[in-house]
Amino acid sequence: MPSQLTRLDDATVAKIAAGEVISRPARVVSELIDNALDAGASRIDIAVDGDGTERIRVEDDGHGLSRGDAELAVQRHTTSKLPADADASLTAVSTLGFRGEALAAICDCAIVEIVTNDGDAVGTELRAADGEVTVTDTARGQGTTVTVTDLFADRPARRESLASAAAEFSRISDLVADYALAHPDVGFSLRHDGTKTFSTPGGGLRDALLGVYDADIARNATVVERATDIDIEDGTGSFDLRGILTYPSVTRSTREHVRISVAGRPVSDSGLRQAVIDGYGSLLPGDQFPIAAVDIEPPTGAVDPNVHPAKQRVGLRYRDALEAAVEDAVSEALSTADARRAEAAAT
Numbered sequence: 427m428p429s430q431l432t433r434l435d436d437a438t439v440a441k442i443a444a445g446e447v448i449s450r451p452a453r454v455v456s457e458l459i460d461n462a463l464d465a466g467a468s469r470i471d472i473a474v475d476g477d478g479t480e481r482i483r484v485e486d487d488g489h490g491l492s493r494g495d496a497e498l499a500v501q502r503h504t505t506s507k508l509p510a511d512a513d514a515s516l517t518a519v520s521t522l523g524f525r526g527e528a529l530a531a532i533c534d535c536a537i538v539e540i541v542t543n544d545g546d547a548v549g550t551e552l553r554a555a556d557g558e559v560t561v562t563d564t565a566r567g568q569g570t571t572v573t574v575t576d577l578f579a580d581r582p583a584r585r586e587s588l589a590s591a592a593a594e595f596s597r598i599s600d601l602v603a604d605y606a607l608a609h610p611d612v613g614f615s616l617r618h619d620g621t622k623t624f625s626t627p628g629g630g631l632r633d634a635l636l637g638v639y640d641a642d643i644a645r646n647a648t649v650v651e652r653a654t655d656i657d658i659e660d661g662t663g664s665f666d667l668r669g670i671l672t673y674p675s676v677t678r679s680t681r682e683h684v685r686i687s688v689a690g691r692p693v694s695d696s697g698l699r700q701a702v703i704d705g706y707g708s709l710l711p712g713d714q715f716p717i718a719a720v721d722i723e724p725p726t727g728a729v730d731p732n733v734h735p736a737k738q739r740v741g742l743r744y745r746d747a748l749e750a751a752v753e754d755a756v757s758e759a760l761s762t763a764d765a766r767r768a769e770a771a772a773t
């Protein structure tokens with residue numbers, strides 16, 4: 427019997443890999459936001475049509491790309507984010523991206539238009555469709571706009587595996603809220619089918635909470651900022667926590683409103699989320715959860731950034747110590763806030 431095995435050609439291998447990175451529209455949004463943040467944006471405006479397969483547009487005012495770099499950026503394994511030192515360990519990477527595969531992967535399953543300017547007199551418009559790249563001059567101020575259309579057009583199975591437009595958009599909206607709260611100093615806005623969903627001004631945590639939720643919730647919340655020393659392999663390391671917590675009087679019936687990010691990257695990490703909830707102790711009514719956004723910056727070397735991009739649970743060393751420190755910080759922040767409120771009520 428002749429061999430039944432054939433070797434996949436490079437284009438097919440690339441498509442399969444792209445499908446793993448870009449599993450659904452929300453993944454496109456998170457990769458594009460990562461890139462905008464890495465580019466130092468102070469404003470990020472996001473627009474989504476339908477379930478996101480129709481159109482996703484992310485516009486930033488970051489450092490932009492030169493024409494040559496824009497052409498390189500859509501190719502596989504091209505990144506500007508790895509330290510020049512070839513021996514540099516990946517644990518030293520401080521950007522959200524570094525694999526250089528997101529844009530290439532998106533190009534493999536959609537039509538991508540990039541309009542960008544790195545401060546030059548003339549900007550660049552690049553269009554990548556069906557493996558063909560065309561580049562022209564265009565007018566644009568500094569920054570980058572990436573528009574992704576026809577996502578999964580040639581992948582009926584992937585399209586069918588998506589949930590309803592409302593459910594896909596709700597994932598996107600939740601994700602953008604995660605980013606807006608993890609990066610309160612950056613202004614975010616989200617539009618769906620032309621209508622504003624929410625926006626944040628880039629003015630800190632309380633304003634971000636107000637943008638994502640409402641003024642009443644923002645008023646009933648306390649900001650926590652704390653550095654703790656924890657024991658690590660060779661001595662002690664500093665562990666920084668920054669977040670906003672609603673008072674126990676403002677709750678929700680699901681734990682999804684407890685948002686965790688690690689070094690600015692939103693993660694769905696049940697252990698860290700539980701540590702925040704545990705910090706409330708017996709203050710929460712039964713079956714109720716707070717609204718909270720907590721960003722943690724673990725000591726260098728404690729996070730393994732080299733986990734699969736689609737996997738949100740972080741590889742954390744010293745997890746027990748970190749979770750204990752999170753619980754402590756939350757508990758202490760709430761009792762201080764409580765004391766302050768009692769004092770204010772008494773005077």
Ligand code: ADP
Nearest residue numbers: 461465499505506523524525526527528529570
């Ligand atoms: P990575 O982010 O892992 O480097 P990407 O494929 O996401 O890989 O992006 C490739 C490169 O394109 C980035 O390293 C960066 O230099 C450039 N780039 C992508 N998006 C932007 C943006 N919004 N602003 C500036 N540069 C960008």
Ligand code: MG
Nearest residue numbers: 460461523528
């Ligand atoms: Mg990236």
